[in-house]
Amino acid sequence: MNDESRLKRQEARGIKKSTRLLTKESSVAFNDNHTRTKERLIWNKKIECMKSKDMRALQSERLVELVQRVYNNVPFYRKRMNDHGVKPSDIHSIDDIVKLPFTYKNDLRDNYPFNLFAVPMKEIVRVHASSGTTGKPTTVGYTKADIDNWKEVVARCLTMAGIGKDDIMQISYGYGLFTGGLGVHYGAEAVGCSVIPISGGNTRRQLQLMSDFGSTVLACTPSYALHLADALSESGYSLDDMKLRTGVFGAEPWTENMRLELEKKWGIRAHDIYGLSEIMGPGVANDCILHSGLHVHEDHFFPEIVHPDTKEPMSDGSEGELVFTTLTKEGIPLLRYNTRDLSTLNHEPCLCGRTSVRMKKITGRSDDMLIIRGVNLFPSQIEHVLLELGETSAHYMLYVDRDNNLDTLELKVELDESQLTDTIRDLQNLSRKIEHALNSAIGLHVKVTLVEPKTITRSEGKAVRVVDNRKK
Amino acid sequence: MTISQLSVFLENKTGYLNQVLAVLAKYNINIIALTVADTSDYGILRAIVSDPDKALEVLRAEQFSVRIHDILSIEMDAAPGTMSRILDLFTAADICIEYVYAFSFGSKSILILRTDNREKSVAVIKANHLKSISEADLR
Numbered sequence: 001m002n003d004e005s006r007l008k009r010q011e012a013r014g015i016k017k018s019t020r021l022l023t024k025e026s027s028v029a030f031n032d033n034h035t036r037t038k039e040r041l042i043w044n045k046k047i048e049c050m051k052s053k054d055m056r057a058l059q060s061e062r063l064v065e066l067v068q069r070v071y072n073n074v075p076f077y078r079k080r081m082n083d084h085g086v087k088p089s090d091i092h093s094i095d096d097i098v099k100l101p102f103t104y105k106n107d108l109r110d111n112y113p114f115n116l117f118a119v120p121m122k123e124i125v126r127v128h129a130s131s132g133t134t135g136k137p138t139t140v141g142y143t144k145a146d147i148d149n150w151k152e153v154v155a156r157c158l159t160m161a162g163i164g165k166d167d168i169m170q171i172s173y174g175y176g177l178f179t180g181g182l183g184v185h186y187g188a189e190a191v192g193c194s195v196i197p198i199s200g201g202n203t204r205r206q207l208q209l210m211s212d213f214g215s216t217v218l219a220c221t222p223s224y225a226l227h228l229a230d231a232l233s234e235s236g237y238s239l240d241d242m243k244l245r246t247g248v249f250g251a252e253p254w255t256e257n258m259r260l261e262l263e264k265k266w267g268i269r270a271h272d273i274y275g276l277s278e279i280m281g282p283g284v285a286n287d288c289i290l291h292s293g294l295h296v297h298e299d300h301f302f303p304e305i306v307h308p309d310t311k312e313p314m315s316d317g318s319e320g321e322l323v324f325t326t327l328t329k330e331g332i333p334l335l336r337y338n339t340r341d342l343s344t345l346n347h348e349p350c351l352c353g354r355t356s357v358r359m360k361k362i363t364g365r366s367d368d369m370l371i372i373r374g375v376n377l378f379p380s381q382i383e384h385v386l387l388e389l390g391e392t393s394a395h396y397m398l399y400v401d402r403d404n405n406l407d408t409l410e411l412k413v414e415l416d417e418s419q420l421t422d423t424i425r426d427l428q429n430l431s432r433k434i435e436h437a438l439n440s441a442i443g444l445h446v447k448v449t450l451v452e453p454k455t456i457t458r459s460e461g462k463a464v465r466v467v468d469n470r471k472k
Numbered sequence: 473m474t475i476s477q478l479s480v481f482l483e484n485k486t487g488y489l490n491q492v493l494a495v496l497a498k499y500n501i502n503i504i505a506l507t508v509a510d511t512s513d514y515g516i517l518r519a520i521v522s523d524p525d526k527a528l529e530v531l532r533a534e535q536f537s538v539r540i541h542d543i544l545s546i547e548m549d550a551a552p553g554t555m556s557r558i559l560d561l562f563t564a565a566d567i568c569i570e571y572v573y574a575f576s577f578g579s580k581s582i583l584i585l586r587t588d589n590r591e592k593s594v595a596v597i598k599a600n601h602l603k604s605i606s607e608a609d610l611r
Contacts, residue, residue, distance in 0.1 A: 415481055415537055422479040422518055422541045422586065423570060424509045449513045452483050454535055 041289075041352070043159035043191070044152070047299050048354045052347070055355070059302055060093040062327040067091045067100070070333050073118040076111055077335065097302065097325060098313055102336045105138060108278060113139040116332050124331055129177045130277045130376055137177075140277050141331035147186065149328055150280055153297045154187020154273075157286030160295060160352075161246055161271040163217050165192025168243075170210055172220035172228075173251065173374070174200040179281030180251050180374060184219050184273070187283060193217065200224070203231045211241040221374045222249040222258055222270075227405035229265040239267055248273050250282055251374035253341075253362045259291070272361055278337055279324045285359055293346055293358030300328050303359060304336070305345050308366040311338075319344050321366050322359065340367045370400060370466065372407045372444055379465040382411060385441045391430060392416050395456045398446075402470040409446040411438070414453045473594060473604045474542035475584065476524040480517040481537035482508065492517060492536060499530045504610055505575035505584065518573075520584065524607065544593055547603040548574075548581040555583060558602065562587065565596050577610055 042048050050058070068088045070077040081087065084101040091099065108116060117124065125144050129137040142150070163169065169188045173180030181199055188195045196213055198206060200220070206228055209215070218225060225247055232238065244266055249259075250273035262270040274294050275282035284301050285294035296303050305320040306313055314320045322343045326333050344360045370377045379398060386394050393414040401408045411434070419430055431448040438446045457464070482488050489508070496503060502522035509516045521527045524540055531538040548554045555574065562569060572585040582605050587593045597604065 417537045417539065420479060420481050420516075420537050420539050422477060422516060422539075422543070424511055424516055425570075427481075427514070427516070428511070450481075451514075452481060452535075453537055455483070 041159060041162065042354065043156040047297075048156060048295070048356055050299075050355060052355060055298065056094050058299055059327060060095075062299075063094050063097060063302070063325065064088075064091055066325070066327055066333055067335070070118055070335060074116060074333075076107065076116055094302065097304070097336065100325075100335050102306075102311065102323065102338050103334050104338055105278070105340075108138045108140075109136055112136045114141065116334075117141050118333050119143055119330055126182075128179045128182075128277050128281065130179070138278060140179075143330040146280075146329055146331050149300055150183060150283060151186040151190050153280065153300060154184055154283035155190040156295075156297060157271075157273050157283050158184075158187055158191050158193070158248065160286050160288045160354075161248055161273075162269065162289055163188075163191060163193060163246055163248070167193045167216045167246070168196065168214055169193040169217040169219060170196045170198055170206070170213070170215035172198055172200055172206055172218065172224060173282070178374070179275070179277045180221075183275065183281035183283060184248065188219070203228060204235055207232065207235050207237050210244065211237055214243040216243050217246045217248060218244055218266075218268075219248040219273075221251045222254040222262060223252065223373065223402070223405050223407060225249055225262055225270075226258070226265065229262070230405055242266075244268050247271065248286075250274055252371040253364065255363075256291075256361060274359070274362065276339060276341075278332075278334060279326060279339075280329070284324070287361075288350060288352040288354065290350060290352055292350065293360055295350065295354050295356045296359055298357050300326065302327055303345060303357060305343065306338070308342075316345050316347055319360075319363075322362075340365050340369065342366055368466065370398075370468065372400065372409060375442070375444055377442055377444065381442050382438065382446075382465075385437050386413060386434070389434060389437055391419055392434065392450070393453060395454075395458075396465065397456050398466045400466065400468040400470055407470065409444060410449060411446050412449050412451045412456065414456055415450045417453060473544065473597065473606075475520060475545040475606055475610075476540050477543040477584065478517070478519045478521060478524055478527055478531075479539050479541055480519070480531060482510075482515040482517050484510070484512070484514055489517065491534075492531065495530055495534050495536070496521065496527060499526060501527050501530075504577060505573065505582075507573045509571065518571075520575075520607075520610070522607075522611065544585050544587070544590070544597070545605045546583045546585070546597065547605050547609075548583055550576070550579065550581045554581070558583065561596050561600055561602075562593065565592055567592050567596065580605070580609075 071081055071088045080101050086099050123143050124141040126142040129139045171181055171184050175181030185197060245268050247268050247270040249270060259270045271287050272294060273282050273286045275284040279301055285296040287294045302325040304313055304323040306323055307320050319342055322339045322341045324337050325335055341362045342364045343362055346358045349355045368379055383394055386392055393416050396411055396413040399410040431450055434448045480492055503519055505520040507518050528538055528540055568588040570586045574583045
């Protein structure tokens, strides 16, 4: 949807003209539930509204420095670049980025835990991890400067969503190894929010504190936000008890329809915050109040779109794999990291005043990775656990569903006849053992159901291991 | 001392039990006793049949998950209180019964049981001169 039609729709929805943006001044005055006057809507005007030419110069300078740094400090990149026939001296500007080899999630796994780090451990002040493809997590490290940059980009995202020092932000992303909670946390403090670091889970408590503390912003996964909305009435609350006005939702792909549904159910503005731990965590990109694509903080994360098969760069508007180069990252810089997320880019300046490149809301992936309650899951991880246990066949089917807006997983796995005994208890112990092993490997609860051997459909060619019944 | 019991894994699907029974019927295998232990997702059919080895072979050939286990079996008098007295012997020996079922065969009453301690159970059967039954006795 383009900006004009969006503005028209806003008009149709009765949003006053004053709530819209004044493009000339790159700032917005809007009225919400609270009376708000002129407010800072661009955190870093110099960067976010930088002329394209100047931005490319900045990116060029940073890329040249980055390539030299990783070539000299990370054996993996030196070898990868040598094998690819490219030297740091071949990189003169951001246009030369296409000469560089790609990096993939497997490379992080192969270099587990710290071999891709470009600084000594004494420079690393934080480590985060997410689940990897086959049991070992994907590990990332941050220097002090990385944490500061992270705070900066999240502050830009939140400001873009109209969030500021008058807000009370309930952060219901998980805190811990997952980047969601801590990632949003520092940016929220930077813009001056009163932060409630409640972390994920415990729906009743979430609603109680939201009501008691008067939270104005909710940060969590979109599916959890829907779940909370549906749990309102059964927990004895109504929207009148809440002061919520904005949501910052991310960590899983969600559609524009879901965004509108969340806005309606909560009576809020819903924004999409994009990120992945490999690149930084939440805060790589965010949509402004026009919701016409997510502004990428391209001075830190240079985006490209490449063809899923040929890996050739694609022009604006063409859908392909989203690739990022971390221009400033010190801890674990990544060259042309292929996220396997599918998106398009748009370099047109936005009516909000920002000139930064925008990416389309993620619509899907080019691999089989699932995102379950914000946790990345590859079917191969399931297979790995089953093979390691060796007590069932490796034939399985994973059923993903959404129950009460929460993702559920059921694994049907074929019983190995040698495990069949004459008591139910032995079979139940076997299911429980698999459930425990999966839980400790992937951090998600999976209901395990044993089924008859040879009843799971064998597919010809690429195996179909997942049935995803979640509504699109 | 023991009898061969078939254990068949049953998915919780309409008509599934019939499919097992149809295979046994097709090969003229007689079912002497049958019980199903069930959960919400699946069950285990336990059966004493006229020819367990043949049953195993034909059910496997039809892709069922099936195994044979040797289970304790005791012949009882067909009189009130007999089973209670027998189980008392196990309780006295601190043996826990995991499952049990009973059936009549001609004039005989037969008790099939699995306990948490097979060795102790065999000792109880011997010490009390209880009479065991094997497949041969049921032909």
